[in-house]
Amino acid sequence: MVELAINEDRELSSQEIKELQSEVRRLAEEKNAVILAHYYQRGEVQDVADFVGDSLDLSRKAANTDADIIVFCGVRFMCETAKILSPQKKVLHPNPESGCPMADMISAEQVRKLREKHPDAEFVAYINTTADVKAEIDICVTSANAPKIIKKLEAKKIVFLPDQALGQWVAKQVPDKEFVIWKGFCPPHFEFTAKEVLKLKERYPEAKVAVHPECHPKVIEIADFVGSTSQIINYATTCETDKVIVITEVGLKHTLMKKNPDKEYIFPESMNYCGTVYCCTMKGITLPKLYETLKNEINEVTLPEDIIKRARRPIERMLELS
């Protein structure tokens, strides 16, 4: 049954899901592998993982295990971060075609050119960047710690990349610094409009609105809460209202329902007149692909040693400051 299920782009039956999940767990034990799943992954992938979380947190957890293999169910830059923090482990990516469009909006060459233009600035990059880009910058940040870290930097001028929405949101909170912000964006978050959020608010007037800072500034303006995925989880599952409108990738609903099923989490996907915040590349990871990757130990993520060394520095600097 398991052999039949793989390599097929069709909905799996619940029986097939259960069988594949138990095979994945058996293989993980046998091979001493740790399975990581980002919050935006499909529910059946999250359920089979050792850890579910955001990208940096997952890579740090995997680095602290004695696993020989890390299978990262997320997009490419996340696998690279795992490799940077665990260079001695074998890192596998269940779908090598799953990249992050936002991370791919800036190259190492473009960062070098920016340096020439802004030699007096500190270069700050969102963790959602490729290893090549990380190797060129001064410090990394996450959506959870960006304002706090940037406030601590001595430089008066900050070049922030690649996400313009996060950059603008941070710049407002650090008004004493000058910001040069790269024009990258996360398509699923940034393209979701304020008009659509207002429609949801009209339908659920009693609900609070929680949004991710990768959203468009006009969406951020009307939110009750703005924060990283982990911060949204804390807010949505503990705030005083029973209903929360959540403007981030729909995969998060799975975690929210597990953490606190007594609340109602309204994601745009449930509204037939609204768009949705859905990341196609995140959803490019499927349970059959995870199974096949682990079984055959394929799709290994490798990085040149000097990139690992140089890309590790801005991550470590962030950890020291946070």
Ligand code: SF4
């Ligand atoms: S949700 Fe946005 S930032 Fe995250 S992987 Fe998808 S495109 Fe990239």
